[in-house]
Amino acid sequence: MLMIILDGSITTVALPSIQRDLDFTPSGLSWVVNAYVIAFGGLLLLAGRVGDLIGRKKMFTTGLGVFTAASAACGLAATPAMFIAARFAQGVGGAMVASVSLGMIATLFPQPAERAKAFGAFSFVGAGGASLGQVLGGTLTQALSWNWIFYINLPIGAVALTLALRVLSRESGPGLRAGVDILGAILVTSGLMLGVYAIVSAGAHGLVGTHTLGFAALAASLLAGFVLRQARAAQPLLPLRMFTSRTIAGANLVQTLLLAGLFAFQVLIALYMQNVQHYSAARTGLAMLPAALTIGAVSLFISARAIARLGERHTLLIGLALVATGIGLLTRLPAGSAHYATDLLPTMLAVGGFGLAITALTTLAMSDARPEDAGLASGLFNTTQQVGAAVGVAALTTLATSHSTALTAIGTNPATALTAGFHLAFATGAALTLAALIAAATILRTKPATTTTSAVEIPADAPEHHIHTGV
Template structure:
């Protein structure tokens, strides 16, 4: 059981949750523009440099599900506070790093802290905001934070690296993290959790964490080894065996880490599948468009961040001011389908962008049409959490974040590999470098459009409009009795 904060404290609680999510998302993008400076200063090898990103991604994606369930067991507030403390301490280590090994270790630890905090954010949010309208508004604010974080990270990373040095992209987390922990202690509701005996499945935890970490590692290394290499196929098969063992364990364990009942909900399973496809496609926008601007159009890091800022503004504006109202009137499923249709249109436009593109005529329309993401993300979150009960909210939150990270890892690896292969083929045929790169990116955008069409089909066939919870089945509806 838990004690909810007064109604007037809920906006501050939402601000604390959003700030924690902002740090997590911003930290994933802020490092990308600083990597050349880090490589020069710490003498990273080209292959080792990628592990600044990969170490964070493997820890973050691999531990989300476990962290979400542990939040249900020991208390989500406890998990949130511990995760932010770990992340802030790891940021200090990263900012003070003087060798590649120390920086990679700190980034892994940052991923651990991010997983601990992020896995329970949605679980806390849906029990703080129980009415459909207020929950939709709260989710819209969280989605706005996510949309803004990626672009802010790219711009801020360039500014901090140019004005100060790369150490500050990590050190900036210290005051933010400390303030987040201090406020969270007072404004987030206290909760007791179910107790470790209610689901302390150590074997299941080892299987799923090892399977996810190995799977993400396999994906991020596949581009270097080749998708059909023995390295990729062998580790991929082992990852699938571990995950299959986890599913079998959950079906037979007395206290499973992830009760399979949660997947019986069409909205939980369907929203997670749709998100996997959508995030995989959307990463092509965030990563590949940035590469196109720098490698083909010659933009620098700061110019790239500023050029993509209209996308963040439109996505954030739609998610914050429009999505909740539309979901209240038409339902989350209808809003999701409309947003996915806009994203399909945006990616199809990107397939036609030339090597000598003009920003205003060729790219700005895409930046505006990508506003569909501001409809998709809040609607998916609403649907994905709608089928989870109070006792499983942390688990559902961790599962939702896990599919997001897996979708991102798969999207980056698959689409980057396809783009690189197509570029090499065009170069071999004698195409100029700019045209060959553009051809490779166009293929990636076309595949992205296909992924979004698949997400549209899943959403149309599987998802259903969530029913309004009745008080008898939703004790969280009473502020004084809300369970977190």
């Protein structure tokens, strides 16, 4: 997962160099990101279900191999077409890995305290990978070339694959003969891909433009057809019983709202620092580093203890309250010179509450999953994460741009207009996070921390030393 998270943040820093060396057009350059996101977001559910059928270890190791090989292809690409195809393949491999990762953790760590530590470490890797990518991206591109931001995945992938083959217990699912809903797979994969495409292209075509709304409507129709298919299929790809669990349904809804607000904040605050405060790219990365470090530290050292003492629900509520407060503080950012210690740093520290929230959400989202549905629950959780982040970034950046443009058109000072647009977007992001807090308080039930159990059980053939490894 470090490799997958690292790849997302490390690529954005190198986009100008990639564009120059491979002769990308400005519109074509967006596909460096979009090709990966569309494949990744569109295939998570399908990969999670197939992983349950053929064995999650097999899906994980195969996906790891695909991602590593595709990384090498990205580094060797000589044309835009080759590069975009390799990025799509990276997205496929990333989806295969991510779709079953949480299910494997839930299986390997059946005890609530151990599982909370494992999910905390998992969340720490995400925060660490994001911040490490910003540093490594600029360093490798400047010292060597952009190709090395992909070559760095090769040793990581080789080590991870070797360890996975050696230490993960072999598990076998019922097999593909147990039934793969082909029509359902086509409907959900095409629907998700078109939906993600509509979202990521909204910046170029407008959030309410004909292009965006047309593809969004088509995606919605395909997904509606998928739901109808799941209600009637003998062997559904996504059994609707998953959503009869208030815990699973509620955790995914809360995550969608939370990620919509938080990921948009990360994009918009960087734009504010560079376009209003005139920070350099390097200074912007350093200014945002406390947020990543705080999230990582809270995930690794505090979240498991908080869950053990307070339970998942109360830990989640505290984390959501901190994030909502942190984003809300940004509505007071000045159009003139800002003081980092008083105007920006408090938010960077408050959003560390995400480390509490995401660990608790991950635990809740997996807690009611049946053993045979662990991969599917993992894929569903990752899908709502991707969709929430993409929707939030597209909607809030468009909202900020539209408001700023309208103010500039009537003669408002450019810096003031930009700041007002950011204020509106930050207020919306805080409202989304507050909605997540309300949803968590009303939908999710309290589970005593000392008696929490899971429907996911440890396989009978799993050696004990595999259960207690490496947290």
